[in-house]
Amino acid sequence: MLNFPRWKIIMITLLSFVGIMMAVPNFLTDDQLKNYPDFLPHKKVTLGLDLQGGVHLLMEVDLTEVKKEKLESKRADIRDALRAEKIVLRSSIRNDTIHFNLTDKSQLEKALDVIDDSIEMIGGSLTGIGTADIEYSVEPGGVIVVKLTEDGLIVRGDEVITQSIEVIRRRIDGMGTTEPKIQKQGTGRILVQVPGFDDPQKLKQIIGKTAKLSFQLVKSAIGPLDRVPPGNERFPMAESERYPGAPDTIVVSRRKILTGENLVDAGLSYDQDNRPVVSFRFDRIGGKKFADVTRKNVNRQFAIILDGVVISAPNIQSPILGGSGIITGNFTVETASELGLLLRAGALPARLTVVEERTVGPDLGSDNIEAGKTAALIGLAAVMVYIFLTYGTFGLVTNFVLTVNLLLIFGILSTLGATLTMPGIAGIVLTVGMAVDANVLIFERIREEYHKGKEALSSLDAGYDKAFSTIIDANVTTFIAALILFQFGSGPIKGFAVTLAIGIATSMFTAVSMSRMIISFWAVRKRPEKLKI
Amino acid sequence: MLLKLVPENTHIKFINYRKFAYVLSAVMIVMAFGMYFSKGLNFGIDFEGGIMIEIGTEGPADIGAIRSALSSLKMGDVKVQEFGAANDVLIRLEHQEGLTVDEVVEKIRHILPSAIEGEISYRRTETVGSTVSGELIADGIMAVVLAIGAVLIYIWFRFEWQFGMGAVIALVHDVILTIGMFSLTGLEFNLSTIAAILTIVGYSLNDTVVVYDRIRENLRKYRKMPMVDLLTLSINDTLSRTVMTSVTTLIALFSLFFLGGEGLHGFSAAMIWGIFVGTYSSIFIAAPILLWVEMRREAYDVDDNSGNIEILPPN
Numbered sequence: 001m002l003n004f005p006r007w008k009i010i011m012i013t014l015l016s017f018v019g020i021m022m023a024v025p026n027f028l029t030d031d032q033l034k035n036y037p038d039f040l041p042h043k044k045v046t047l048g049l050d051l052q053g054g055v056h057l058l059m060e061v062d063l064t065e066v067k068k069e070k071l072e073s074k075r076a077d078i079r080d081a082l083r084a085e086k087i088v089l090r091s092s093i094r095n096d097t098i099h100f101n102l103t104d105k106s107q108l109e110k111a112l113d114v115i116d117d118s119i120e121m122i123g124g125s126l127t128g129i130g131t132a133d134i135e136y137s138v139e140p141g142g143v144i145v146v147k148l149t150e151d152g153l154i155v156r157g158d159e160v161i162t163q164s165i166e167v168i169r170r171r172i173d174g175m176g177t178t179e180p181k182i183q184k185q186g187t188g189r190i191l192v193q194v195p196g197f198d199d200p201q202k203l204k205q206i207i208g209k210t211a212k213l214s215f216q217l218v219k220s221a222i223g224p225l226d227r228v229p230p231g232n233e234r235f236p237m238a239e240s241e242r243y244p245g246a247p248d249t250i251v252v253s254r255r256k257i258l259t260g261e262n263l264v265d266a267g268l269s270y271d272q273d274n275r276p277v278v279s280f281r282f283d284r285i286g287g288k289k290f291a292d293v294t295r296k297n298v299n300r301q302f303a304i305i306l307d308g309v310v311i312s313a314p315n316i317q318s319p320i321l322g323g324s325g326i327i328t329g330n331f332t333v334e335t336a337s338e339l340g341l342l343l344r345a346g347a348l349p350a351r352l353t354v355v356e357e358r359t360v361g362p363d364l365g366s367d368n369i370e371a372g373k374t375a376a377l378i379g380l381a382a383v384m385v386y387i388f389l390t391y392g393t394f395g396l397v398t399n400f401v402l403t404v405n406l407l408l409i410f411g412i413l414s415t416l417g418a419t420l421t422m423p424g425i426a427g428i429v430l431t432v433g434m435a436v437d438a439n440v441l442i443f444e445r446i447r448e449e450y451h452k453g454k455e456a457l458s459s460l461d462a463g464y465d466k467a468f469s470t471i472i473d474a475n476v477t478t479f480i481a482a483l484i485l486f487q488f489g490s491g492p493i494k495g496f497a498v499t500l501a502i503g504i505a506t507s508m509f510t511a512v513s514m515s516r517m518i519i520s521f522w523a524v525r526k527r528p529e530k531l532k533i
Numbered sequence: 534m535l536l537k538l539v540p541e542n543t544h545i546k547f548i549n550y551r552k553f554a555y556v557l558s559a560v561m562i563v564m565a566f567g568m569y570f571s572k573g574l575n576f577g578i579d580f581e582g583g584i585m586i587e588i589g590t591e592g593p594a595d596i597g598a599i600r601s602a603l604s605s606l607k608m609g610d611v612k613v614q615e616f617g618a619a620n621d622v623l624i625r626l627e628h629q630e631g632l633t634v635d636e637v638v639e640k641i642r643h644i645l646p647s648a649i650e651g652e653i654s655y656r657r658t659e660t661v662g663s664t665v666s667g668e669l670i671a672d673g674i675m676a677v678v679l680a681i682g683a684v685l686i687y688i689w690f691r692f693e694w695q696f697g698m699g700a701v702i703a704l705v706h707d708v709i710l711t712i713g714m715f716s717l718t719g720l721e722f723n724l725s726t727i728a729a730i731l732t733i734v735g736y737s738l739n740d741t742v743v744v745y746d747r748i749r750e751n752l753r754k755y756r757k758m759p760m761v762d763l764l765t766l767s768i769n770d771t772l773s774r775t776v777m778t779s780v781t782t783l784i785a786l787f788s789l790f791f792l793g794g795e796g797l798h799g800f801s802a803a804m805i806w807g808i809f810v811g812t813y814s815s816i817f818i819a820a821p822i823l824l825w826v827e828m829r830r831e832a833y834d835v836d837d838n839s840g841n842i843e844i845l846p847p848n
Contacts, residue, residue: 050796058665060664198655200635204635355665356660356662356665357658357659358659359657361656363589363656364589364656364657368794371792372794375789375791375797379785379787379789380785382785383781383784386780389535389536390535391535422796422797423725423797423800425793426725426797429786429793430786430789433778433784433786434736434778436781437739437774437778440774440777440781441743441774444773444774444777473691473743474738474739474743475739477684477739477742478736478738480735481680481731485676488672488676489672489724493725493728496725497728500735532535
């Protein structure tokens, strides 16, 4: 007890010093932090949305739509490939499978070769070749049945999520807000958290739109009640583009001249009458293609279609050669810049639906922080007074290490970049109560040994030694609960689990090592004959 | 003079009251089940799905007026209640068929000014879809079950299976009574409640383990002492620690309950209850259960402690 090895003293002091330095930035204002020496830690604790206000959205990616699109495109690819080999067939999609029915069954072998060639290996990496996207079988009667593989769908789903996250990030960054958190959650879900933002409608407008843009030629002279000729499709006009006497729908050729993928830039601009419009620029290939098509179709109408709605259907008055253009429509400054942002950021590969939404206003956030602070400080003060009254000098040591303990929790939280939430504050306050437990176990043990007639110094020794195994058992069990909470908890609950787990670790360190060191210093200096405990 | 809530060298015969404690616990468990099946739990939107809006008003809000204004929207069962203060109102409703969440919120925002004077601040809006709420329930139950399971394994490993059994019975007891308390008081049962239950599991276990640790130690020390006396001695040995830790934790929790804001009310209430129940169960349930299961006391007659792992302090 009395001879505490020097390396241990150095280590304990060093660890606590580093931990405390990591906590310091939390007590400085941003201005003070700017003048703070560079070699010291600068990170502050990240506040959860419940403490600083903001929007939390959990969105589900519509994977059935992804599957449907994939089936459609696979069917078209294979059909075209087969026709290129002069194989005559009919194809259809039923129950998520593609059926190819050959007119001449003797071409079956050749057809299967073509399908073999159309298999794509997806999700490949340096180490693996990936998985086949489709598999096929031949039914009795010679019908070839192609279906998407399970593994391929999983890979495709992951791709869609990753792409969606990219697009969402670009869109939110374009809004100029700070530090959004966008991440994959489980399978098929994306979590978006935007701190300091309290307009969920606006946020959903920005990230909820698929923003699929296409340019398609209008098939003229087809009335609203006429049948749509093959190779064409009908789209509704946007509300702002409907005029009395004009049809509400428009029929266009299925073939897309260009899509949003060919855009390199888009944004708010004004036409000659000073009305807001969206200007855009194509990439090189897109510009060339657009020039070709407009040259050949002067005086025809083309439609600009966004997410299944025609937002504009201008006449081609002269070939558009510069590779750029404007979209007119009934835009306001706001809607035009919003559309510009969406086009710049690109289309989402799949539709997103909001399954969970939480918005905390900035007032509530600051109220929560205030309440949490008050509760923590008063709770801490009351606990400290009680401990001092119970243990006297030893209580002072406990109170000191308890303060260090709290600083260490903040230091570790800041360094890990963990998020402090309202339940997290509860976790800290609870740690204050429970951190004392290790000290209590030790002091009660010292008291017991002392009253049994042991000498002062050896009771101190015995107290620390005998309490140790109990402290381990008691803390490991709580730690297990914290870990499981972290694994299964979501959002704010995770924050609680993190602070609880960190609190257990730091309280073990401070109660067992640090308080022991201080008490041994005290014992060496005072050589107490009697213990007041 | 130092403060002592528990006098030194107590000899309270806790174990002698065990029959009474069993009856008390059994009655409370039956009542908890009764409440649960008759009244159920007041699930928050985390577990039930739905829409919740918290608003702040300038003056005290007229709950009745808000309720009647909202009922004119014909959106089914709309709950309106004060949330901590007279100018803080919580509105809760189910998902509306055929309307998106935004449309519902829009309608509510449109009608509220007719029932509330002055500015309305929208403090918080939450919506949870039904698939998500189902998963949250599943995850919550999973977490509690896993935590209890993991702890059973740990105690089994560190002590003996009899101790593991006792600890788990005490834990299940605590969890049931906590859920019963939520049913009785109608406090909202949400994700933080699950966190509270898990913390109670941790705390109660902490308490049980401290008592068990002492029982194990005394089993080695007093090999001939009758089991009843040995349990009584162990509980008394650890009594002042039990009280001390409970009091410090309770001080912190009461501070949270009264000062921590409305958001932590349910959590701290559950925890306060849990501290009482957890402490009670360690003394009156977990310890006497060791009388039922046959303890192999010979295991403690050998000095090498085979079967147990001893953890030594780092010094």
